[in-house]
Amino acid sequence: MKRNIKLAYIGGGSKQWARIFMNDLALTDGLSGQVMLYDTDVAAAERNCRIGTRIAEDPACVSGFSYSVGATLEETLRGADVVVISILPGTFSEMQSDVHAPEAYGIYQTVGDTAGPGGVLRAMRTVPLYEGFARAIERCCPRAWVLNLTNPMSVCTGALYAVYPKIKAFGCCHEVFHAQDFLCAVHHETTGEPLIARQALQTEVCGLNHFTWITSARYQEQDVLSMLPAFMEKYFASGYCASDPADPMLHRKGDYFQCGNRVKMDLFRRFGALGAAGDRHLVEFLDRGWYLSDPEPFASWGFYRTPVDFRVKQQRALIEEGEALAWGKKPIALTRSDEELMRMLMALLGGEKLLTNVNLPNVGQTPTLPLGTVVETNCLFASDSLCPVAAKPLPAGVDALVQRSAHNNNALLDACLRRDEALAFQVFMNQPLCAGLALADGERLFAKMCRDTAAYLTDWKGNWQEEA
């Protein structure tokens, strides 16, 4: 195994992912080298650098990394073996518009960063940045492995490949894990056997990031999907939440990231496959009449919409905590997360193989979706190698839904690469969440959202300005 590496972390001032990453890296035995952080918010990168250094000095740390801040993107990337990209395109002020502006037209979004009007706008400001990353990677570290953590994941990963087709990039996301955890609970409840870890579950996975589907789930010789009908008879009405069984609809707690899995169960009942993401993600790929007509869906469906206010507050707390960690006012407490980044990394460097789901351009692994579309399926990580595993065709009814979003994603990537505002608007109107929206209303909304976020759309022609 390659044991001495350079890691470049773009978005290195990130408040959440970078810390999880540094934690997990500290607990990964047998690796050493340097981590270089790069962020347009230099202060944040420096704070994380300080935290990273403290983590590396922690007695519990078993790897050997030094941390520094890269002065430029190029310096950061030069000679990197691995690049992690995890950025926020714009600020929460732009996300405020992405998520909440559509509410004026009765369009309610739960997350607003992948599909729906918010996803379109976010792609419009992210793709130009990703084009720059791809060009810099081709120049500075053409053979590095590139892990993309940013949303909209499919479109961002697609942008990397559009600019530099030989890039070794993939998008990784933990949403499928939650669906696997749910299935573990189903298995446990049904069989009475001890709760198994999701890694012991064998799932076939196919779709688009945040709109992935599990078409087969087995534990040893048991077919776990076939346990769902009986399970649902018991739990569909009330919802089911492993983390809070007493309040499965989360009425009291108002937890933005949990759900009662009622949408998942309802979709399984209808389509025979399991939506493999949190309910809050799945609903954004479906007609808004289905699960998002009500601004307070928790009452009926058991999930919450995440307000951007909450994110602002959360971020403030993370910064404070970061300062405390950076300056030694809070002790470092290393704990391994449920993320699989380290296992992926180890496999790519020549360690143990890993089978897990990630996002890659379709070379045939999803037989019905267009070649080149960035899709999420099982993939095999091995030494300097990442191969998609062929997925079974989706049920026809699911395929029709996924096709729509796949073509939307491809057209959106196209629109962003060409800065084609008319096409971006066409994709905007074709979002399932925009179902029933009048054309004139759509035009007004799109123009407003562009104007709201114009500071980060500098590279576009900006025809929306005139309507201001």
Added chain:
Amino acid sequence: MKRNIKLAYIGGGSKQWARIFMNDLALTDGLSGQVMLYDTDVAAAERNCRIGTRIAEDPACVSGFSYSVGATLEETLRGADVVVISILPGTFSEMQSDVHAPEAYGIYQTVGDTAGPGGVLRAMRTVPLYEGFARAIERCCPRAWVLNLTNPMSVCTGALYAVYPKIKAFGCCHEVFHAQDFLCAVHHETTGEPLIARQALQTEVCGLNHFTWITSARYQEQDVLSMLPAFMEKYFASGYCASDPADPMLHRKGDYFQCGNRVKMDLFRRFGALGAAGDRHLVEFLDRGWYLSDPEPFASWGFYRTPVDFRVKQQRALIEEGEALAWGKKPIALTRSDEELMRMLMALLGGEKLLTNVNLPNVGQTPTLPLGTVVETNCLFASDSLCPVAAKPLPAGVDALVQRSAHNNNALLDACLRRDEALAFQVFMNQPLCAGLALADGERLFAKMCRDTAAYLTDWKGNWQEEA
């Protein structure tokens, strides 16, 4: 050229198409043989047989056909060289439900026989009949050319190929002609040159029946599509109707089959390609928020919804006229229609080649749509030969819309062939006209429409019965 043929006409009692067909046949020089009519409504077939015989005896008739009524489907088809299928699945009572039942949920349909809730239900009762036709054709006249005139055209034509893959069938429809006529008018208005015939126009055509698109239109060296922006500046606001220039929005006349072409122009402005069907067809493939939110769209968009009451009345008049024609109370007056059936027929029999648009399974002519999907493109008719002409890729925004309906059609055909009611409902909910419909409302509506038309869904399991 083959000059002595047997023609089988399934749906031979049809009130409209069969008469146009018999008229055009009478005016086709150099052909002779027999026409055998078959219809479950025997009286209607006999009436048409009588009319056909009178037409054949008319001094203006230049072909030599005798007419008879087939006792069975098999007798009718046996040894046929050409089969025409033009049926009404069910009665206008079923169509009443198809078209008007969805209005209770704010879903307004202009035609209701191809896309939208009405199209789904109509497919459900038509596909089983078409399976029977395909089996009988394979048995009785496996090498005959089969012209399908029935809607939903893509799904019906697809059913023929699903059952008998070597069938020589195609679907033909005149809707594209109307868009060509519109372009001839655009050319005339723009250049001041004399109005040209649509046959002189060269168009590239691609899409699904009733949702076809013209991506290029030329007259000699002139690019007619490029004349549209200036034309639209003059006529978009007011609408443009060649048949009634003084009342382009048809407010006074209330003509169900004309339109002011405002939808066509609006779509061209947005997408850069011309929808090649009457506006009343195009809108049924688009989100209902776009052009069909208003039950009286003529006020803003210049087209009418065709009420089934009108069809009932019209049919009654046609029957009366038919009786008069059959019994010599009304003179035969032969006039050639604008339809191309005869020219297609002549080409297939070895006469002059013909290039025109018809519906065939995709073997590569539409590079982005799934292979096997029944698509409408230019095709070349020649002696015992029908070859699709490769179409240019659609603009990305149009492609995304067409893909959705293509996958819907394919899934619907699948659902009908397997009598899979759950899948049929999934396709129902994925219709653009069902945008914004709540799942529970959709279930209620679908079940009602099934129950309304259950007399013609005898071959299905009929789970909707229980909810009655």
Added chain:
Amino acid sequence: MKRNIKLAYIGGGSKQWARIFMNDLALTDGLSGQVMLYDTDVAAAERNCRIGTRIAEDPACVSGFSYSVGATLEETLRGADVVVISILPGTFSEMQSDVHAPEAYGIYQTVGDTAGPGGVLRAMRTVPLYEGFARAIERCCPRAWVLNLTNPMSVCTGALYAVYPKIKAFGCCHEVFHAQDFLCAVHHETTGEPLIARQALQTEVCGLNHFTWITSARYQEQDVLSMLPAFMEKYFASGYCASDPADPMLHRKGDYFQCGNRVKMDLFRRFGALGAAGDRHLVEFLDRGWYLSDPEPFASWGFYRTPVDFRVKQQRALIEEGEALAWGKKPIALTRSDEELMRMLMALLGGEKLLTNVNLPNVGQTPTLPLGTVVETNCLFASDSLCPVAAKPLPAGVDALVQRSAHNNNALLDACLRRDEALAFQVFMNQPLCAGLALADGERLFAKMCRDTAAYLTDWKGNWQEEA
């Protein structure tokens, strides 16, 4: 129709094609403009310019073109509406090696300019030139129609698209016409009806240039292919040559461009489809054991190998004749050729549509061959439009043969674009004419042929030099 055009002729000093072209152009009513000739052999271009001017002044000339010689490629192309490319890559001295060097290893070539060892070497010196043409066309006349007449036609046309994917180029060749003429004779002999013109025949055509196949041939309602078995019973043993029925094996005449059609008939008997090129072309795509094991194949198969000596002599005569024409010592005698270039041109400029076979990248017209492969099928010429017509799948046995050459062509284009000598050699060894060749012999032969033609392979690395 567009009537005033600029025509650029690259290879404007050509001795044969340019004169045919100028002749046909003179007889094309209603066109005018300028023809600019460009050739690296300036004297030859000037000679042709002089001939063109005399032709244009001839009383029989009905078009209005002026002729000039372009000083540079760029000047010639600038603003051109139509570009014709018809070059000889290298001289006959290179062709001498292409055609005759392999004889030392028992490899006999009839033409040696498309397939076989000669075709590979010719591609290696032609593709770099075509890359230059494509770049210049993109710069100087990006929307011009480009007619390629040079062999190897598939690879040359593919090079144009590889460099400038939006080019409007196609390859045209008259070989299919000869097979059509043969079928007209078959029809005439079989039915006793008057000999029909090949344009009246309707053929379905599919394959690679010089290895094209006719899978269906009809005249009006008659199936002409079905007449072949009886015809062959009469003529297979003796051979059949319409131009010299008394000596169908051409023993006396030794005509290099005619044949007794025995190969064509033998292949039809075996495969059920008709090879649509002269026998001398077809055999170069087949294992050399089949029809080319004998250096004098005319004895058994009725076709000759064209020696390059003959071409040298013929060229000398053409130059002399050219001088005479240029300086008024020989009268201009305008006669229309059987070529279709003018009809193609007229159709593209907005005149009458034309259906004929040409070479275009596969976008789906040949369903089994790889997308992008330059294939020859029927195509529809119309105003500023050229659309392939979908071809029926080839019989499985023919498909296997065509696939091999298609993959060879694609790999050869790849090798030439990347100047990859190892890959070029791999394609060389995979030529059907190299069947049974030992690897070491192949290496020697390939190196010798490269050295022989090294003066025109200046752009390659030239590893073969070392072995000299």
Added chain:
Amino acid sequence: MKRNIKLAYIGGGSKQWARIFMNDLALTDGLSGQVMLYDTDVAAAERNCRIGTRIAEDPACVSGFSYSVGATLEETLRGADVVVISILPGTFSEMQSDVHAPEAYGIYQTVGDTAGPGGVLRAMRTVPLYEGFARAIERCCPRAWVLNLTNPMSVCTGALYAVYPKIKAFGCCHEVFHAQDFLCAVHHETTGEPLIARQALQTEVCGLNHFTWITSARYQEQDVLSMLPAFMEKYFASGYCASDPADPMLHRKGDYFQCGNRVKMDLFRRFGALGAAGDRHLVEFLDRGWYLSDPEPFASWGFYRTPVDFRVKQQRALIEEGEALAWGKKPIALTRSDEELMRMLMALLGGEKLLTNVNLPNVGQTPTLPLGTVVETNCLFASDSLCPVAAKPLPAGVDALVQRSAHNNNALLDACLRRDEALAFQVFMNQPLCAGLALADGERLFAKMCRDTAAYLTDWKGNWQEEA
């Protein structure tokens, strides 16, 4: 894990594979159930049943299986969880003709059971049997996993899918393992590190059975393919045989199943990918001029042709040994083989996952080969699941070679399913080993080989009889 199963073994009297299988099964902990053997040679099946029972009673046996002989195919298959098919189509007398008849025309075959003239004839008598197996499996055990061990493996496996498309069948073969062993030796020789087991090597595998290619080989972070050039500098001239380093060309030993790997090294030098089968298999997919022009290739290339005489002798010894084992005259000595059947089985039953190479219809795993072609790539075995892993595209020169054999295989399967003798002959002539063969010689040879084996071609029309 499912632990109690029924195993059906078709060809249950096999002398070699069944014993290996019974051995490995005995050493597989935690499995039990019944094994039912079926063979048209009932005595042989009974002998194996007796051996199996003795093995099951051996103290070293850790599984719990009982053995019986099935009276009919149907009885054997009924309710089976796993089916193994390992038959000899015909007898060694037919194989005698397959392998040696072509020698009269200078065609030398090393194995003669997959490609080349012998492979074609063997397919012609095997496919009809496999159609029967597929039909019986669909009827008797539609959800069983079916392991095919019979050659020609691609065509046989393809026949199963052609008849019963939902079959869960795959072909497995150990040839790739030998190439992996070779790479382990290369690694060992190059690095001086201890010899690693082939399971520790990570290879990317793509191609057709017996003509598979390794495009990437890594051990931890080391690139093993990149070690080959230096290794070859040392060993190419002499050959390299791990099992007999002192006599790498095997001159003394004359071992039919080993090789000096010179072909493998020569191909790697030329194409940049490693042929992943014994040299004796690889050469049968290549032009006979390359490595098989010499009847004694061991002198130059270090591999032997396996004479059928040897097989006859070997079989006789195996029968004798079998009798001794069956009647207790020879002790059972259980040793685990290098085969992976048991690990595959355990994975499918819900045990540990396994990544290995097997043969499956292409659903996209080999992006350049036709969909449906049976290809050999890495696949992931898991509980009731077998998913192909996407393979990287082959180098262009290798792809051209593999395409040819892929199209041959597909056409051959087609020919066999339709009993189309003309097409079978076309595929015969298109075998690389038939390079340079004259058509008339080919016809004579094909007819002779058909007549030689006519007793097992009863289901064909048998037009070759007339020529006897």
